[in-house]
Amino acid sequence: xxxxxxxxxxxxxxxxxxxxxxxxxxxxxxxxxxxxxxxxxxxxxxxxxxxxxxxxxxxxxxxxxxxxxxxxxxxxxxxxxxxxxxxxxxxxxxxxxxxxxxxxxxxxxxxxxxxxxxxxxxxxxxxxxxxxxxxxxxxxxxxxxxxxxxxxxxxxxxxxxxxxxxxxxxxxxxxxxxxxxxxxxxxxxxxxxxxxxxxxxxxxxxxxxxxxxxxxxxxxxxxxxxxxxxxxxxxxxxxxxxxxxxxxxxxxxxxxxxxxxxxxxxxxxxxxxxxxxxxxxxxxxxxxxxxxxxxxxxxxxxxxxxx
Ligand code: HSE
Numbered sequence: 001x002x003x004x005x006x007x008x009x010x011x012x013x014x015x016x017x018x019x020x021x022x023x024x025x026x027x028x029x030x031x032x033x034x035x036x037x038x039x040x041x042x043x044x045x046x047x048x049x050x051x052x053x054x055x056x057x058x059x060x061x062x063x064x065x066x067x068x069x070x071x072x073x074x075x076x077x078x079x080x081x082x083x084x085x086x087x088x089x090x091x092x093x094x095x096x097x098x099x100x101x102x103x104x105x106x107x108x109x110x111x112x113x114x115x116x117x118x119x120x121x122x123x124x125x126x127x128x129x130x131x132x133x134x135x136x137x138x139x140x141x142x143x144x145x146x147x148x149x150x151x152x153x154x155x156x157x158x159x160x161x162x163x164x165x166x167x168x169x170x171x172x173x174x175x176x177x178x179x180x181x182x183x184x185x186x187x188x189x190x191x192x193x194x195x196x197x198x199x200x201x202x203x204x205x206x207x208x209x210x211x212x213x214x215x216x217x218x219x220x221x222x223x224x225x226x227x228x229x230x231x232x233x234x235x236x237x238x239x240x241x242x243x244x245x246x247x248x249x250x251x252x253x254x255x256x257x258x259x260x261x262x263x264x265x266x267x268x269x270x271x272x273x274x275x276x277x278x279x280x281x282x283x284x285x286x287x288x289x290x291x292x293x294x295x296x297x298x299x300x301x302x303x304x305x306x307x
Contacts, residue, residue: 009103012095066128098140100130147302184259223253
């Protein structure tokens with residue numbers, strides 16, 4: 001049995017526009033680096049080497065809460081020390097909390113040589129999401145763990161499906177404003193009109209079919225959200241212009257990444273992804289809001305062991 005493991009835990013895009021709380025995909029970049037080691041001191045110690053001032057008491061820490069849930073199911077667990085270098089900014093809409101929670105449980109499962117199922121790991125990691133946003137959602141955790149594009153068909157009981165998908169190049173802009181997931185959930189309407197629901201499930205089915213068939217045009221047509229985006233996009237200055245200019249530059253489509261403020265666009269090739277990045281930069285330079293951009297790819301493996 002090894003006594004130390006280091007992993008890369010990737011950022012993710014939840015919702016994928018029309019699939020609120022059920023669809024997500026994993027990214028090649030950015031990612032967090034996490035090291036878990038067996039130590040003599042019993043219990044769980046958490047160290048952050050980043051500057052985000054995150055809590056280090058295990059119960060209050062996203063990775064810690066997920067690990068404690070896993071350790072409840074392990075007999076005679078040794079003392080553990082988790083060192084986290086967050087490179088995915090918390091509150092970016094890029095699944096920062098899911099990377100911490102999923103990374104921690106995947107690392108522990110490998111380190112302790114325990115045969116947990118993917119469903120078990122998702123369940124443990126959701127305890128971390130509860131600490132982060134007050135809600136146990138799995139649409140970031142699942143692609144982070146499994147890679148690729150994933151569907152949560154049901155959360156109770158948990159039923160997760162990994163979807164085939166074509167090669168995709170993804171452009172992201174992260175305007176440096178804060179949108180809390182809890183606030184972005186609070187503002188949503190609790191009821192949906194039937195005609196809106198019909199539009200939405202047509203798009204969700206179209207998007208899933210588009211991924212499975214590798215049909216870029218169908219993916220693009222289905223990246224529409226009649227329910228969540230009209231409400232949440234108000235929190236993101238420049239959103240409509242980013243969308244318009246990105247699609248004019250050739251993006252298949254896109255929208256709010258998770259609960260925002262990041263905006264993502266899916267593209268067929270790297271040239272288009274770079275052209276879209278220029279449009280995104282142009283919008284936020286004009287508005288005068290600081291931003292960070294990424295041009296990255298669909299990550300098909302999920303969490304990777306470095307050593
Ligand atoms: N599905 C969640 C939401 C993702 O949109 O609130 C949060 O990262």
